[in-house]
Amino acid sequence: MSRTSSVETAKLQATLTLPQIVALYIGSVIGSGILLVPGLTAEMAGPASVIAWLLMSVLVIPMAITMGLLAAKYPSSGGVSHFVRLAYGNKAGHLVGSFFLLSVPIGGPVVADTCAQYLAVLLHWGDVQTYTVASLILIIPLAMHVFGLHLAGKVQTVVISFIVAILLLAIASSIPHASVDNFTPFMPSGWKSVLQAAGLMFWCFIGWEAVTHLSAEFVDPRKNAIRGVLWSAGIVSLIYFAVAFMTVATHSYGGSSSVAALSVMVQRSLGPAGGWIVAVTAIFICFAAFNAYSSAGARIAYTMAQAGEAPKWLGALHRKYRTPIGGLAFIAVGNAISMAALLFKTVSLSQLIALPNATFIATYIGGCLAGIRLLRDTRLGRMSSWISLIVTLGLYPFLGWPALYPLAVVVIMMIWNLRRSRPTDTTDRNPFTS
Template sequence: MTGNVTGKSPAHVGADARVPVRPAGRLTVWQGTALYVGAVLGTGVIALPALAARAAGPASLLAWLGMVLLSVPLAATFSALGARYPDGGGVSTYVRHAFGGRAAAVVGWCFYFAVPAGCPAAGMFAGAYVANALGGGRLTVALTAPVLLVVVTVANGFGLRVSGRLQLVLAVLLVTLLLAAVAAAVPHARVDNLRPFAPHGWAAVGSAAALLVWSFAGWEAITHLAADFRRPARDLPRAALMAVAVVGVLYLAVAAAGLLVLGPAAGTTDAPLAELLALGTGGTARGPAAVVAVLLTLGVMNSYFAGAAKLGAALGRDGALPSWLARGSSAGEVPRRSLALVSGLAAVALAVTTFAGVGPQPLVLLSTGSFVTVYALGTAAALRLLPRGTLHHRAALLALIAVAALLLMTGRYLLWPLIVTAGALGYVRWRRERDKRQSRRVS
């Protein structure tokens, strides 16, 4: 296991330390914004407005607004770290600087092995919408999900230039479709549908917020691509800021439109976007809803595959994973070996859940606790690495408080990251003992 990238021990890494990486990337601010939007604006927008409305009624709008506001310090924290440490290791690099190699291996493994579980689940969600539009039931779901895996694998295999352009196209189409759904339904909005505003009491707003947390995950994913931006110190924070605005507007617009237009039915439908489109067009909207679901899923999978592939190469470079994965860790390179591993594990996870007939829920639970762990260690590292007294340091403190509350709500779902942690620490120990034995033989 190698030491810190800077060559210093954690105790000597100050707030002004930098990873000595010379960015040679091609990602633009607009492509970065699209990757952020794809990572954060996940499949939650398809179903979670209904779940939140079911939990808190119209008062769920306060939960949506609260989560948008909490996204600001979280996005600011990770973009500030990415701008200061533009390295493919992302959160793993920041944790390495703050707490050392073992903690970096843990957070790296938690993110890396969460993606092969989460992405197939997203593909199955999209497949359900396609099946709803075209028929075919489970067979359509079973065919749609692997096709999406192949598309994002091929796109990332050609490099971030192709992947970034694909994400930009997807983001534009997605934003257009969501705004069209809202605009088409607005003439049917009724303010009376917001009464009573809190039918389940004000405490239900907290329950709705707990549901919505998962809709705002993803602010850490693009930091793994920081070195692939043309000017990370300038472009990454700008992309994050623009993405917060886009995501916040879209989430609030869809949630508000659903409540104002559908009224009490907003909490009973499983496809609120389809309902909004149907009201606006005067017909069925299964086809357009399936298109939105597929675009959302492609955006999420593309962003996470790109980030995870780069992270795996960085972990191989740093000794936290086998060294044969290290190829592609430098800025501008394509980490095809790491990408192949992520894609292969995702295919295995999809095959197992498909043949077992258990659906996407187990995969969602496997990835949920892992991402919360990544957030916790990442924001804790930010408090140590970012200059004290700055706006970014204050944002990191606020983000850490919010993530601590999230950890409490995660509960038993933290079991999987604990297992992953044991695996990471076990591998690091085995690697060090092996290196010591080889050193003795040489000497």
Template structure:
């Protein structure tokens, strides 16, 4: 199924290979969701809400469940490289599909600057270098992820298995290493449990939104699953369980050991817990963890966004050159375009002296709009329990949306660019999508 509703044709030479199995799917999901934010968000949320921040983690985990199951249901029913663009097109028409695709594409390209740069900062801190050193490290992370994707989904998926296992082991080690030092005093005293009241918990929940984002990424790879109907839902449920255990375990360790309360401490809270528990430098622990997480996240989003670029090029919303694939079905032009966008972002950030804190609002606002479109499509296209999950996620996401109002210009600019390109191509949208790829 295409974004514009064009009927699918027989597989052409160079069609994507179906190489993704259950284990690789869980690894890809984990890489998309367990981003570099896990290093700073436990401490930041605890500073905002105290031990009650665990309630914010629980709330966002509950939000993540209907988001995850909705995207899994849509991807299983409509396994197309367009992902969110395909679902929005089927539900609301090709223009909504094209704009949704652009929103997600722009957010993911911006993420290819933010995520590698986050890892670069931790490495620079561990080496005692200045902030400038984060940029070449980020470029190396981006280049490694691009090389893995250009080598094909088989290699990229296997690399993701290793990276995801490494992240899980290090986060689990951080949680377990903290247990002997955990104090429950903050949980038994009501005043200490929620020092900033309900408002503090709500503020922490908004910050944690991005910690549970990423469920949409694997949807763009659904057409490359060996058995999407068997593995997509299983992988989603397994990843939800893994993410909840790791996030809540790490958050509990940070709160229980009182490793928070100061911005400098919050930035390396997880590294501090891991390093203290295992007996080595917190900055080194954080740097290793940040590098592995950043590489895994960059690898996953390069894979998914390059497939989206292919779909948007196929359907007239981006240059047709993005539809070029090699003999293994790798959208080479898409991989290079997304990686090039990330590299350009690094260069601009370096020249302008902008850090991740100045950039993170861009992808966050676009992801929020994308989720609203995706959950709306789920309500329109799905039935039964899956539809109820989509409606629940739509309501919860809409409740968070007002807090992103200051970034409203970002999706507006992206929409204007998308429509300008569409008018330039002169391709008229197809009025109604067909039911191909059911």
């Protein structure tokens, strides 16, 4: 373990047990995608979309294993950026850390707004009420994290248990309405549509990198990191595939129904009450996802500040709880700016979501490259890293113009490094500086 990791482990308390680790992993992966993507992919590729779901459910396991093995071997609040730093040096690690850090303030409001819209439709809310609820989804996890991951981890475990129970209820209640007839014609739009659907599904499986930033606070990380990721990968894959399969089997998609396929599917058995169940579940899903990402983002801010790669105030810790309040403040300000941009229609939700998607995938590419070098002593590590790298590199060209956002982050970091170096040079030449 590196000296930096040892220092971090001493300052950040190890409080996360295996059930809490599994809950954080599931919460970071099962997000707004499960509310939107199964219906959209079914409309795009027809019943053949289940092939793409099966494929992605299998391919996500190497990605999860890669992140789990890295977290077990090199626990650090720096997460993926720490792995890349060990493999390729400080500059590469700094860059990947910046990708993740500048994704969370944008991605959080996207997730929160998506879920608040479910309640807005039921209650006929306007923008003010919708964005008020979305803001609460962001504020509550940030406030909890001030008191430490012990509280946040317990809350996450309860929330994830509720989410999984509701999703299982949705799957089970839809079984009587399933029909083999809904699988014909099986591939109405050809193989190309299946591949396009698989690309869209990647958004549903982003999140394995988030919990690696909390690995310094795992209890027994060498054992629990890989156990946690295997348990959560299996649960997530089964839930996603089951929801997507039943969406097709009950034909709960098409037209306006595609963006709310889960709600349509539940209402077939439970009536209007099903709509409320899904709406409440949507709020919990978004809470869980942002809970995981905000905690991870705050810790990468702390790590970068400690290394001199970000402003010092980002590394501030709460005096009593030893939590990264500097990073939490940065995320809170970024969330407020992004939420205001959505409220005042400066950008649309679809435009905003494309930016963190690009930087998250760039983060994955960096993590896979690090895995190839750092996990080469194990066959499982090598295979998982290579498979994950091939999948993410194959997807990146299809991002379109948002693929330029990581390049913008590079420019921002170059400017910061230049500004940081100038005062140092001036200080060295100033005889009045103590």
